[in-house]
Amino acid sequence: MRKYIWVSVFALFLVPVIGAKLPQEKKGAAEPPPPWAYGFLVPAGAPGGTPNTAADLAQLEPDDGTLRHLPGSTLAFTLTQVRDPFGPADWYPGDHPPMPEVVARGRKPDVGACGRCHYPNGKGRSENAGLAGLPVPYFLQTMNDFKNGARKSADSRKGNTNNMIDYAKAMTDDEIKAAAEYYGSMKWTPWIRVVEADMVPKTRVVFGMFLLLKGNEKEPIGHRIVEATENADATLQLRDPRSGFVAYVPTGSLKKGKALVTTGGEGKTTACATCHGADLLGLGPVPGIAGRSASYVARQLYDMKVGDRNGLWTQLMKPVVAKLDNDDILAIAAYLASLDVGTKSTSLHEAK
Secondary structure: OOOOOOOOOOOOOOOOOOOOOOOOOHHHOOOOOOHHHHOOOOOOOOOOOOOOHHHHHHOOOOOOOOOEOOOOOOOOEOHHHHOOOOOOOOOOHHHOOOOOHHHHOOEOOOEOOHHHHHOOOOOOOOOOOOOOOOOHHHHHHHHHHHHOOOEOOOOOOOHHHHHHHHHHHHOOHHHHHHHHHHHHOOOOOOOEEEEEEOEEEOEEEEOOEEEEOOOOOEEEOOOOOEEEEOOHHHHHOOOOOOOOEEEEEEOOHHHHHHHHHHHOOOOOOOOOHHHHOOOOOEEOOEEOOOOOOHHHHHHHHHHHHOOOEOOOOHHHHHHHHOOOOHHHHHHHHHHHHHEEHHHOOEEOOOOO
């Protein structure tokens, strides 16, 4: 696959610097990866910090052969059909164009269906990425970075990043192009509700995704974003591509994030509109960043900062992220997630 040359200063997939050491690389970094951005409750090495696949699998309801339904869909599927990695259920075929083979079914045994994790409508989930609306050249270059070893996760516990690396290496150029053109043909429409709060519902994590516990128990939010599915059963058990997310963010983070995003925060970073357009909806091959997952954006910023994302033209990202600390990254991610794409990126929760 040929390389595509394009300029990006702050991209959703955020491809970082080739071979360059950032001022705070991992060995000298003052702050470890924020666990909440990578789908964990505690940092790596802390008690309970090791992923437990068996425990996650135990959270999945066993398939008894019953046909399941979702509101607004005329179709019915068993849980086995819903979870099929090489042909998952497509609940709402009218919500998207006809899927290419690699999106609908992947290719056995090496490439899972793109639509299983990122959904046929390209919305994705907090533990992966929303692909709808990404420019085709950007998508192609990002997959090339996975394939060539230029992109990995700063938190080694994040297994689905390793899955993407394996898929990218196994996919043909034609398959990658087909997926890029398919997801690039759809407009991104946010499905994340941002709420500022000091106290938030307690959560559990399954397969890197935050799920709200039943009941009304709450805990301090602290220095984190809690991005959880609005309907745990619909998302976890049935993979409902219309069931969105709520992102709880610390009180005051939207005001701080707005300053960093729109002005650079008095020299702390670069105003995002410089490359992503005045409305932050993207500009040419540079993707839009408004209304996207806060968890996703935060982990990409951190991965760039510590040098775990390397790709074409990302020397430009070095000065953008160099001075950001984890609280800055949180604020930027929170504010961007709050933007309403339908009204030219006006914040849905405008900071006073």
